[in-house]
Structures are given as C-alpha cells and as structure tokens.
Amino acid sequence: MAEVILKEVSKRYKKSDQLSVKKISLEIKDKEFMVFVGPSGCGKSTTLRMIAGLEQVTEGGIYIGDKLVNDVPPKNRDIAMVFQNYALYPNMDVYENMAFGMWIRKVEKYVIESTVKSAARTLEIEHLLERKPSALSGGQRQRVALGRAIVRKPQVFLMDEPLSNLDAKLRVQMREEIIGLHRRLETTFIYVTHDQIEAMTMGTRICVMKDGIIQQVDTPENIYNSPANQFVASFIGSPPMNFLPGKIIEKKSGCFFDTKRFALPISQDLNEPLAAGNFIDRAIVMGIRPEHIVQKRDMETGSAVKAKVRFTELVGADRFVHLETGDYRFTMRATSHERFGDDSELEIVFKPEHMNFFHPETGVAVR
Numbered sequence: 001m002a003e004v005i006l007k008e009v010s011k012r013y014k015k016s017d018q019l020s021v022k023k024i025s026l027e028i029k030d031k032e033f034m035v036f037v038g039p040s041g042c043g044k045s046t047t048l049r050m051i052a053g054l055e056q057v058t059e060g061g062i063y064i065g066d067k068l069v070n071d072v073p074p075k076n077r078d079i080a081m082v083f084q085n086y087a088l089y090p091n092m093d094v095y096e097n098m099a100f101g102m103w104i105r106k107v108e109k110y111v112i113e114s115t116v117k118s119a120a121r122t123l124e125i126e127h128l129l130e131r132k133p134s135a136l137s138g139g140q141r142q143r144v145a146l147g148r149a150i151v152r153k154p155q156v157f158l159m160d161e162p163l164s165n166l167d168a169k170l171r172v173q174m175r176e177e178i179i180g181l182h183r184r185l186e187t188t189f190i191y192v193t194h195d196q197i198e199a200m201t202m203g204t205r206i207c208v209m210k211d212g213i214i215q216q217v218d219t220p221e222n223i224y225n226s227p228a229n230q231f232v233a234s235f236i237g238s239p240p241m242n243f244l245p246g247k248i249i250e251k252k253s254g255c256f257f258d259t260k261r262f263a264l265p266i267s268q269d270l271n272e273p274l275a276a277g278n279f280i281d282r283a284i285v286m287g288i289r290p291e292h293i294v295q296k297r298d299m300e301t302g303s304a305v306k307a308k309v310r311f312t313e314l315v316g317a318d319r320f321v322h323l324e325t326g327d328y329r330f331t332m333r334a335t336s337h338e339r340f341g342d343d344s345e346l347e348i349v350f351k352p353e354h355m356n357f358f359h360p361e362t363g364v365a366v367r
Contacts, residue, residue: 002065002078002155002188004028004051009060011046011212020046022212023060033182033189035203037196038235043212044192045160051190052081052158064156080149081158084165086141088133088148094120095129098148119150122184123177139170146181159191163198175202196236200224208232226356230363233287233356239320241287242330245360248279257286257355261326262305267352273367274357284366285358290320290333292354296347304347309340323348 005028011021021043028034036044049055051062053074061068069077088097095116102112120126123143133141142162149157159178163171179202182189193199199206200220208215208223208231216228227233233241246259248266255271256263264286266274274280296304307323307330314336321332321340332348334340357366 003030003032003063004156004188004190005063006047006051007061007063009047009050009062010058011043011050011055012058019058020212021050024209024212024214025060026207026214026217028188028190031186031188033179033191033202033204035199035206036190036192036209037194037199037206038209038215040194042209044194044207044209046212047209048158048160048190048192051156052079053077054081078155079158080152080154080156081160082145082149082162084161086133086145086165088141088144090133093130093132094125094136094144094147097133097144098151101148101152115151115153116147119147122150122181123147138166139174142166142174143177146178150181150185154187156188156190157185159189161193162191163193164195171198178202197238200236206236208235210235226365227287228365230285230287230358230365233358233365237289239290239331239333241289241356242293243358244286244288244328244330245283246286247281247283248274248357250275250280255280257284257357259328261328263303264305264350264355265303265352266355269353270355270357270366277366279357279366283360285360285363287356287358288330288350288354290331292351293323293330293332294349294351295334296349304349307346307348309342309344309346311342312340321346 006024006026008023008025009021010019010023012019036047038044046055050057057070061070064077098116098119099112120129123146125143125147128140163174166174175198191202203220205217205219206223207217210231216223216232223232223236244259246257249256249258254268255266255274257266305325307325310322310324313320317336319334319336319338321334323330323332
C-alpha cells in the first residue's frame with residue numbers, strides 16, 4: 001500500500017493561458033479515504049486524472065509511495081480507476097470484464113479464476129458472472145466496475161464520481177458498500193464527487209476545492225464545525241450556513257455582533273481573537289448553521305430576536321423554517337412534528353458558542 005503526495009502540482013491546458021489546477025500540495029496517507037469535493041470546474045477530476053496519469057502534470061510532482069510518477073505510464077502506477085460511466089466492455093460478460101486486465105498481464109488461469117470469484121463474492125455478484133453488461137442494472141454495473149478494480153490489487157483506488165448515474169436510494173446503498181470495501185481492503189482510496197453529502201459520509205478526510213485551489217483539508221467534523229472560509233462554510237452543509245453582515249461592538253459585559261436591527265452576544269472564547277484581529281467596530285460576516293438557531297422557549301438564556309416565518313420545507317424528520325427580520329433572511333432547522341404558520345412570528349436565539357466569523361472581503365474565518 002502507499003501514500004500519495006502532491007507537491008506544488010499545477011495543470012494548464014494548451015488552449016488556455018489559465019491554470020485549471022494551481023500549485024496544490026497535499027499528502028494523502030496510506031490506507032486513507034480522501035474525498036475531493038467542490039463545484040463543477042474546480043479542478044478535482046483533473047487532479048485525480050493527473051494522479052492516474054491520464055493528464056500530464058504541467059508543474060510540480062506527484063509521488064505514489066516514495067516514487068515520482070510524473071513520467072510513469074498509467075499501467076505502471078499500480079493504481080485502479082473506477083469511472084463515472086463504468087467503462088465496461090459490452091461484448092464481454094461480467095467474468096470476462098473483471099478478468100480482462102489479468103489476461104493482458106498473462107496471469108495464470110487458476111489465479112484469474114480464484115481472484116475474480118473472490119472479488120465477486122465480496123461484491124455479491126457471483127450470480128451475475130455470465131451476464132453481459134446490457135442485462136445488468138446500474139447498481140450491478142457499478143459493482144462490476146468495482147470488481148474489475150479490486151482484482152488488480154492496486155496500491156491506490158481512484159474513483160471519479162462513480163455514483164452520479166444512480167438513483168438516490170441506490171446511491172445510499174453503494175456508499176455503504178464502498179465504505180465497507182475500503183475497510184476490508186485497507187487500501188488508499190481517492191474519491192471525487194460534487195456531492196457534499198457523499199463527501200461528509202464517506203471520507204476519512206475531505207479536500208474542498210474551488211477554482212483549482214485547495215480551500216481546506218480536514219476531517220468531515222472539523223470542516224463542518226470550523227470551516228476555513230466562507231466558501232467552505234456555504235458549500236458544506238444542507239441547508240447551507242446562514243450569513244449575516246454586521247460589525248463587532250464591545251460592551252462592559254463582552255463583545256456583541258451588531259446588525260443595527262439587533263445585537264447578539266458572542267461567546268467569551270471569541271472575544272480575544274476578534275479583538276486581536278482588530279475587528280472591534282469593523283465590518284464582519286457572522287455565519288451560523290440552521291440547527292444552531294432555536295426558539296426562545298428551548299433556551300434558558302440568550303438574547304431573543306423576533307422573526308417572521310416566510311415559508312417552511314418538510315424534509316423527512318426535519319422541517320426547514322425560512323425566517324426574516326427586516327432585510328435579514330435565514331433558515332432554522334426544526335423537527336417535522338412542529339408546525340409554523342406563514343407570516344407567524346417567533347422569538348429565536350442564535351447560540352453564541354456556534355457562531356462563526358469571516359472577514360467581509362477575503363472570506364477567511366476569524367479564529
């Protein structure tokens with residue numbers, strides 16, 4: 001098994017003067033499940049393809065284990081890739097699709113048979129080995145594509161949005177299977193997705209990208225609770241974090257976030273970094289997750305704000321309540337059994353210990 005290291009890696013396409021990936025450095029640990037996530041065009045798939053050798057590196061170096069692989073052909077990098085479109089041979093049955101790579105390498109027949117059947121058992125597709133891809137469902141084709149990668153026993157698995165063609169229910173099932181597969185194989189997985197839910201549920205660590213630049217690399221919990229900047233805070237989480245512009249004011253009892261319409265007490269832990277960053281009496285953006293806005297009746301302490309219900313959305317066990325007060329709009333997460341009438345008025349509290357603050361121009365988090 002092996003770690004994957006990117007050192008100042010950039011990619012420029014010949015038809016463009018702009019870099020699609022801009023001097024990114026990242027260390028992916030041995031046996032880690034690293035997820036690249038970001039909006040379309042952020043450079044995540046290009047980065048994966050450079051690791052695979054399907055795209056040439058313009059600048060920098062990629063290492064698999066302790067070996068620089070910039071000029072190593074894909075077939076010699078000891079990696080296996082699972083594509084979005086499965087890339088199965090339509091004229092071959094499942095067994096032949098999974099065995100094809102070993103045939104090319106002239107592996108002995110009994111080894112091929114043993115390896116393919118073992119992988120098929122792992123993925124519960126033994127009964128499909130004689131079927132052609134056209135006779136398989138989307139989920140079954142995805143398992144075959146995974147099986148073809150497994151039989152290679154690579155150092156690194158690369159997966160480029162492998163679940164995007166599946167329906168919602170099957171995506172959940174396949175997420176569980178891929179997580180279980182990673183645990184059983186104890187191999188390095190690098191996974192690309194635009195779906196932040198996939199990233200949060202699957203990754204050991206997440207690499208968030210935007211415009212070819214790494215925005216933050218951390219565990220799902222840390223990225224959700226302590227985003228490095230406003231982009232990460234808005235991209236990770238559903239519904240996204242609420243943002244309110246205002247400024248920090250200082251009173252005898254401590255610091256407050258002032259929107260002119262209302263002032264909210266700030267956690268004592270944040271007073272020092274806000275003062276150290278010279279944010280007192282200066283513009284700032286406060287961010288808070290929907291679950292950290294609660295009704296006054298559910299809090300013994302806290303400064304209440306009156307807000308009007310615009311509309312609500314029922315989403316399974318949750319109800320998202322869209323609120324407004326003056327020019328400010330934000331979303332509160334409630335339970336599905338709670339009822340809210342349109343235009344009704346609530347008293348709500350913003351939990352001080354869960355407030356995040358961001359620089360109004362750079363968007364960088366204030367720690």
